[in-house]
Amino acid sequence: xxxxNGAEEYWRILFERQPHSRAYVRxxxxxxxxxxxxxxxxxxTPTDVSVRPPLEELLRAKPPGAVTVSDAPPxxxxxxxxxxxxxxxxxxxxAPLLMRVRR
Numbered sequence: 002x003x004x005x006n007g008a009e010e011y012w013r014i015l016f017e018r019q020p021h022s023r024a025y026v027r028x029x030x031x032x033x034x035x036x037x038x039x040x041x042x043x044x045x046t047p048t049d050v051s052v053r054p055p056l057e058e059l060l061r062a063k064p065p066g067a068v069t070v071s072d073a074p075p076x077x078x079x080x081x082x083x084x085x086x087x088x089x090x091x092x093x094x095x096a097p098l099l100m101r102v103r104r
Contacts, residue, residue, distance in 0.1 A: 008040065011040070011042070081104070085104070087102075
C-alpha cells in the first residue's frame with residue numbers, strides 16, 4: 002500500500018506523530034518519496050495475554066534462593082544499571098516470546 006485507502010487510521014496516527022511528513026505526500030516530493038510510504042499492513046491477533054503483578058509487589062517478596070547483586074555472575078553489574086531489559090525465549094511451539102522486565 003502506498004496510499005491511505007484501507008489504512009485511514011494508520012495514516013491518521015502517522016500524521017499525528019510526524020506532522021512534517023505531510024509535506025512528502027504532495028507533489029513534487031511525493032514522486033521521490035513513494036518508496037518510503039510503501040507499507041505492508043500486518044494484523045496480529047493475540048492468542049494469549051499474561052497479566053503480571055505490579056513490580057513493587059514482586060520486589061517486596063523476595064523468593065527463597067533469589068540471586069542478589071553480591072552473588073550475581075561476572076558482568077552482571079553493568080547490566081544492573083539499566084532500568085529494564087527484554088528477555089527472549091521460545092514457547093512450546095517454538096514461537097518467539099519476548100517480555101520487558103523492570104527492576
